[in-house]
Amino acid sequence: MSGNRTSGSIKNMFSTGTLHRFSESRLDEEHIHTILTAPTARFIPLWKNQNLFAITDPLQPAFLSKEETDRLLNEGAEFVFLGMLEEIPYFAFALPDTIVTEELFGDSRAFKDLRETGALLGQEEGNLLAYARAMIHWHHTHQYCGRCGNKTISIEAGHVRQCTNPACDLKHFPRTDSAIIVRITYQDRCLLVRQPIWPEGMYATVAGFLEPGESLEDAVAREVKEETGLTLTNIKYHSSQPWPFPASIMVGFTAEATSMEYTLDQREIEKACWLTRQELIEKIKDKSIKLPRPVSISYRLIDDWFRKKNKGKLSQIK
Numbered sequence: 001m002s003g004n005r006t007s008g009s010i011k012n013m014f015s016t017g018t019l020h021r022f023s024e025s026r027l028d029e030e031h032i033h034t035i036l037t038a039p040t041a042r043f044i045p046l047w048k049n050q051n052l053f054a055i056t057d058p059l060q061p062a063f064l065s066k067e068e069t070d071r072l073l074n075e076g077a078e079f080v081f082l083g084m085l086e087e088i089p090y091f092a093f094a095l096p097d098t099i100v101t102e103e104l105f106g107d108s109r110a111f112k113d114l115r116e117t118g119a120l121l122g123q124e125e126g127n128l129l130a131y132a133r134a135m136i137h138w139h140h141t142h143q144y145c146g147r148c149g150n151k152t153i154s155i156e157a158g159h160v161r162q163c164t165n166p167a168c169d170l171k172h173f174p175r176t177d178s179a180i181i182v183r184i185t186y187q188d189r190c191l192l193v194r195q196p197i198w199p200e201g202m203y204a205t206v207a208g209f210l211e212p213g214e215s216l217e218d219a220v221a222r223e224v225k226e227e228t229g230l231t232l233t234n235i236k237y238h239s240s241q242p243w244p245f246p247a248s249i250m251v252g253f254t255a256e257a258t259s260m261e262y263t264l265d266q267r268e269i270e271k272a273c274w275l276t277r278q279e280l281i282e283k284i285k286d287k288s289i290k291l292p293r294p295v296s297i298s299y300r301l302i303d304d305w306f307r308k309k310n311k312g313k314l315s316q317i318k
């Protein structure tokens with residue numbers, strides 16, 4: 001689950017467990033064909049950016065066999081080789097938006113948003129579904145060449161798209177948009193902020209996208225200055241999290257503010273508060289503050305600060 005520590009680093013939900021990507025094998029078409037048609041191969045379908053789940057208690061990801069996958073698809077369907085997990089090859093593929101999912105899967109399986117269901121999954125499953133979702137989204141949005149406008153095709157086991165115009169021939173690679181997220185403290189207080197678009201009562205850490213020409217630390221300092229007016233010191237890397245909603249990586253930092261005086265950019269942040277650990281406990285208990293989902297790095301950053309003074313875990317507050 002989220003927040004495992006391995007080899008001294010922090011493993012956030014959706015990051016890699018023990019999946020081996022075998023990236024060197026993507027160019028070997030014969031080998032990819034062999035594992036694609038192996039009886040052990042498992043397939044992860046995506047439909048409208050959602051993953052397939054077996055409706056059990058607890059909810060489980062639904063992986064399909066080759067036989068079942070072939071029944072769903074026309075000839076020439078594109079597959080993405082994700083990697084091997086315990087000798088099992090995993091592939092992702094897209095189902096057309098037009099299918100009627102109930103007709104194909106009955107009521108025992110259904111497509112759901114990974115953002116809503118991620119908390120119920122283990123590290124391996126969460127990673128596989130997030131990786132599959134990110135790759136299929138990239139294919140979906142890169143059907144045409146950005147340079148010449150011709151069609152692109154999937155090559156290298158789904159990890160490259162190539163322009164079909166011989167005069168262009170440009171290769172397109174999967175993109176990940178970098179975003180920063182930062183927990184800001186001042187002495188024994190942590191800053192929580194609220195964006196107007198969030199569900200009622202939800203507060204979290206400051207986040208924003210990296211811009212070209214910036215280091216990650218530059219983006220942390222700029223976003224916080226723009227949105228809160230605060231000046232930061234001691235900006236330090238914490239951990240990161242794949243966030244395929246639709247195509248980001250959240251790079252987490254901690255930092256200290258030089259004062260508590262903030263001025264909010266109301267378009268981005270409508271409210272902010274500096275809370276001690278005890279005040280946070282009280283506000284969670286009286287339901288005036290809700291934190292983000294425990295699978296998110298934002299929750300992880302806040303929980304990590306909270307635990308430092310032996311108050312237990314945030315999840316224990318009832």
Ligand SMILES: [Zn+2]
Pocket residue numbers: 145146147148149150163164165168169170
């Ligand atoms: Zn082109």
